[in-house]
Amino acid sequence: MERTKLSCAQRSDTIIVKEMNRKWKILLKLSWHGDSLSVGAIVGIVTGTIVIVLVLLALAFVFNRRRKSYKEVDFQSGDDISTTHSLQFDFKTIEAATDKFSRSNRLGQGGFGEVYKGTFPNGTEVAVKRLSKNSGQGEKEFKNEVLLVAKLQHRNLVRLLGFSVEGEEKILVYEFVPNKSLDYFLFAVKRQLDWKKRYSIIGGISRGIIYLHQDSRLTIIHRDLKASNILLDADMDPKIADFGMARIFGMDQSGANTSKIVGTPGYMSPEYLIHGQFSTKSDVYSYGVLVLEIISGRKNNSFHQTSDATAENLAWKLWGNGTALNLVDPVIIDSCQNSEVIRCIHICLLCVQEDPVDRPTFATISVMLTSNTVTLPVPRQPGFFIQSRSGRDPLDSDQSTATKSDPTSVDDASITDIYSR
Known part of the structure; x- marks a missing residue:
């Protein structure tokens, strides 16, 4: 999961909250009684600020989740791939792209499972290999091996873009090659x-x-x-x-x-x-x-x-x-x-x-x-x-x-x- 970085700074009656490249200003109207701030006002300010920050955190989390679901627009090159997280697709995204692995999207049957054509919301086409469930790999080992293979990139090789894991389901996502074999x-x-x-x-x-x-x-x-x-x-x-x-x-x-x-x-x-x-x-x-x-x-x-x-x-x-x-x-x-x-x-x-x-x-x-x-x-x-x-x-x-x-x-x-x- 991508980490959301927030920073806060208070200037006079303004609190500035920053998240990544976005910035929000929270204007606080302080109520003074004489030379000191009332206890009620302090409690209200602190509580309100915490609520606002939590809401912003939630919005940032949802935004990042949505961005991750459509990560196919930013496939990484071999030298930039460093973690399995950067290669992982949400299983529901793969299901939607293949219309729940419909027969109309089926491209063929290989030795390790069936292959389907997938289309993401932005129009990017991929080939999705749904591995048979008798794989000898655990989830951690599977992810590590995918990471190694995804780094192998050459103009005469079909590029491995990522994977998805959901229970016993193991999915490989490849670039879509338009012509047949x-x-x-x-x-x-x-x-x-x-x-x-x-x-x-x-x-x-x-x-x-x-x-x-x-x-x-x-x-x-x-x-x-x-x-x-x-x-x-x-x-x-x-x-x-x-x-x-x-x-x-x-x-x-x-x-x-x-x-x-x-x-x-x-x-x-x-x-x-x-x-x-x-x-x-x-x-x-x-x-x-x-x-x-x-x-x-x-x-x-x-x-x-x-x-x-x-x-x-x-x-x-x-x-x-x-x-x-x-x-x-x-x-x-x-x-x-x-x-x-x-x-x-x-x-x-x-x-x-x-x-x-x-x-x-x-x-x-x-x-x-x-x-x-x-x-x-x-x-x-x-x-x-x-x-x-x-x-x-x-x-x-x-x-x-x-x-x-x-x-x-x-x-x-x-x-x-x-x-x-």
């Missing part, structure tokens, strides 16, 4: 993303992960990097969502391995899926799969309908045959720069190497994407490689079958992990 534009309305924009998105995602891995106050492993966790803003620039959820939700943060595998099949690295071991190189693997989806315009699980099973499997075969461009989405084949596409496929194959040591870091990936003078290593066979049991061309299958299914990736329980540096 990347998977929608890749798999449902592909013609809205030409190669220039796709290439820009590939670079933006890498910059966001560089910040999480090495430039932020904490080292953050996303562990569920996928197309549905990449949101696009009004300029179609990418913003990574669902980072930092491991700490907020109170899940395993050991960093070396976990007995609870939470993620999305098809994006997980072999060591994470099989042994529960994860590191920053786990995100590198997921990034490689994601970029192959961006290039091909196809979901990774759609390749199960062919003899090649995965995007990385197909990319490896086409690379070996010298026909890597056959992987490219037909929608962009006429507009793309062949050298950029082939270089991106090459980088993807390096990202999906079986041994994490053989995968590049995101800092290296960024250099590979922006500098044509850097010589790329020769990739080895990907981590998940399935030998074709058919002699058919892997692209002979009808790709339209994939588009008939749900155009978005299955949003399984996503999770991120954070370490102190």
Whole structure:
């Protein structure tokens, strides 16, 4: 609760009461009897002054409460956030903004709860994540972890604005990203993303992960990097969502391995899926799969309908045959720069190497994407490689079958992990 500071000063027959930047003057008409003030007058003056001060205190308290309820007009930057109080929203304010979490405001279902669109009285739009009630965090721990994650701010990350707690209810409030997620534009309305924009998105995602891995106050492993966790803003620039959820939700943060595998099949690295071991190189693997989806315009699980099973499997075969461009989405084949596409496929194959040591870091990936003078290593066979049991061309299958299914990736329980540096 914000503290209200009052100060009083008496000058002759005037008492001045100040609160913050406001000032009131209380004029007192004193009744004198001879050379001394009557006892009754003194009692009346003191009592009246106390009542007036208490009324002013009450008014100031109500004013500050109302101002706090609409605090969304003054979101703080990462460097200015110092206490959990500065991030906390009144639960009734969140209920009103989402029309009591109405279905018409529901944006989707994630691994940690449902997401709603909220609109505050001044027109500010936010995304409200209503966490499921099986969180392992107590209220104090929850607030502290939110404070840590809210300080992580980058142009390619979805910004965490605050939270709300009411009984068992735990709410996260994020900036509202106006366009849908990347998977929608890749798999449902592909013609809205030409190669220039796709290439820009590939670079933006890498910059966001560089910040999480090495430039932020904490080292953050996303562990569920996928197309549905990449949101696009009004300029179609990418913003990574669902980072930092491991700490907020109170899940395993050991960093070396976990007995609870939470993620999305098809994006997980072999060591994470099989042994529960994860590191920053786990995100590198997921990034490689994601970029192959961006290039091909196809979901990774759609390749199960062919003899090649995965995007990385197909990319490896086409690379070996010298026909890597056959992987490219037909929608962009006429507009793309062949050298950029082939270089991106090459980088993807390096990202999906079986041994994490053989995968590049995101800092290296960024250099590979922006500098044509850097010589790329020769990739080895990907981590998940399935030998074709058919002699058919892997692209002979009808790709339209994939588009008939749900155009978005299955949003399984996503999770991120954070370490102190």
